[in-house]
Amino acid sequence: MKARTLMRRLAGGLAAVGLVFTAGCAGAGTLGATDQTVTIAMVSNSQMTDARELSSKFEEANPDIKLRFVTLSENQARAKITASTAMGGGEFDVVMISNYETPQWAENGWLVNLSDYTRKTPGYDENDFFPSLRESLSYDGDMYAVPFYGESSFLMYRKDLFEQAGITMPRTPTWQQVADAAAKLNGPDMVGICLRGKPGWGEVLAPLDTVINTFGGRWFDENWNAQLTSPEVQRAVQFYVDTVTKVGEPGAAASGFSECATQFGQGRTAMWYDATSAVSVLEDPESSTVVGKVGYAMAPMVEKPNPGWLYTWALGIPKSSDKKDSAWKFISWMTDKNYIRLVGEELGWARVPPGSRLSTYQIPEYKEASKAFGQATLDSIEGADPLKPTVQPVPYTGIQFLAIPEFQDLGTRVSQQISAAIAGQKTVAEALEQSQRYAEVVGRSYQEQS
Template identity: 90%
Template sequence: MAVKAIRRLAGCAAAIGLTLTAGCAGAGTLGATANTVTIAMVSNSQMTDARELSSKFEEANPDIKLRFVTLSENQARAKITASTAMGGGEFDVVMISNYETPQWAENDWLVNLSENINETPGYDQNDFIPSLRQSLSYEGDMYSVPFYGESSFLMYRKDLLEQAGITLSRTPTWQQVADAAAKLNGPDMVGICLRGKPGWGEVLAPLDTVINTFGGRWFDENWNAQLTSPEVKRAVQFYVNTVREYGEPGAAASGFSECATQFSQGRAAMWYDATSAVSTVEDPASSTVVGKVGYAMAPMVEKPNSGWLYTWALGIPKSSDKKDAAWKFISWMTDKDYIKLVGEELGWARVPPGSRLSTYQIPQYQEASKAYARETLDSIEGADPLKPTVQPVPYTGIQFLAIPEFQDLGTRVSQQISAAIAGQKSVDEALEQSQQYAEVVGRTYQEQS
């Protein structure tokens, strides 16, 4: 990574920190004692389960107390980035992804976990799905470990499609999905739920896979911005039209959590999103559609295997002064035994999916996941962040660009897309503004070459 890029990321984080770390520090350290491990986590369902089960860890490790700071995805990204980049020390464990991990490892912000992994009996890093393990590594060493992994796929109500006489293959096209959404859309049931909420990890996650499979890209090989290219325009117009015509009410403010509620409560006929959504969709405690859902690979146009690759993982900031205790907690939460604990205590449908190969060999989980396990594994293993697009590109990453500027660039572009979904501007206007943002980033890389 270029030195200028590292400085830009650190500078951005510092600017964020001026407004956020005061609240963050209070949340993380208030009431903490010398043996308290403070964990910053995203407030997704699997993380809520981990918090519920954390008393088991404290019982086994009476010398360690746990303190959780749970935040929405956008808040978590901002606060964790600010704290880690500035060496604030508020957090001993941070939940990050395969976007941050290699970059932060290169910046020397994270502890190299390879020694801890090798010295922990039975931890078995080779049991992690290879594509995830590689995505969380830098120069051959792991700097965070996966809690759960995901790609993306299409979830659909088998009963509703059958009633409507609609058949979808395991590898549908986006046009087939849009046609089905049109037939299934009605006053009490939307045809499809698609994210529209601003955030590079919200609306851009599914939208980027659509752009990729339509033949679009963010930059060409020479870092010339391509957000007004015919391929990108066609993809974004398709996405915006589909969600505006057949999508959920208030789509411009709907992210993963909102769509999970819509689909699980029987108010959407289809949903394209993360494979990890099965923990909600197939959980009788939170879903009314258990057993009624079919699963298909990410819809495609030109590029097959168009699903994303993502993992929520746990790392230790260099600034933590409780690194040993932090690793004890991380190794507990990402171990094979934790998978079994979730299944036995909370139900096998709530097991964190897509992280360990051995999960798919557990008989109880095989039974619980038979409707979606194959699609999940095929999607994760088929995703190729090194070749994310039809045409060649100078970056890696599928639903994000693995460059430090993408946190800001992606957020700005996502705001433009959300505005188009809300009907506040046209797709052309949104992409013209997005192109200007991308050109600024592209020029910095052109200057370095």
């Protein structure tokens, strides 16, 4: 896609969700900063909180550089980082983005080519990153963001509760087996399963899209005809909504990754289907009451095997930054092999950022700490195929997102419809009919180009 087309489409998406920045807002992020201050915009997940806690080590080693963190929830971070980078705001020197944004923004010239830096940084070893993640963060063969952690998705379940109930969880379960187990374990003091319901293309749609894919559904057919009211999609979404409303967590329509992590980590739910990176929370005694009680199974399936997603939170440098060299110093510190060991030694090996570097899984201490989940994580990441995400052919790539500029807006709108169905404000059929209309607008824009 040409850069002008990408700029126009993304700009339209920004306008559609109301991400309009004034000049005053753009400058607000640099208040109090000095010429030596690197400003980092990041998501408030546990691994990022650990990085902030350890950042004094970086400042001690680099006394000429000060760090300023802007930490936001996932939905807020996506909106602010997208708007700033697209408009060349310049208030961020390092941005936390994913494999959804990186190739598109690189094509549009908004990001610095980090391979130019990685190849000149002794011992950094770009080839140590998981190949699928490295490829997903590349454009024309070069990396424009580097992984902080990588993930797929899998099913987490309470081994002790399953044993008490006489239920066996297979390594590769079906969604029906999961639903049946959730129904048996659901009760006054324990819900059967936690599933995201919070609006956001990176919230409820992340797990739901994998369910749609494995049920045989798709967003568009090969000719960009919207398919969100197809029988396959309707069955998948109805199954998801029924499961979370009947045997899921209270307030599911407002529950995202963080809320489910708290529910499961505090022993209030028997299962949780979500990101493999959740192990950093669940296996940490400081944040979890279920350490050692959790079993890990592959992403549940129906028709399509290996339906788990492929995702990475990564670090990039906007072209608008005027501190690119200092920004790379920080990025290389936070994504280097030595940082992995620093987290393990300082905070505990269960809190190591998982799924980014192959060498992590060769560290003896981490191999011991990850016995329960290490192989399942590796198999899930390696089994995910964003080039073939569905049973039937599609004109897009990506598993839990569509790798098109419009998806940031389209996915957000559709997610709001799904959350409304989970909240009981409308039926699944009504939610999908409105979602279909949103998707048809996007589909037509591609049909007109062909």
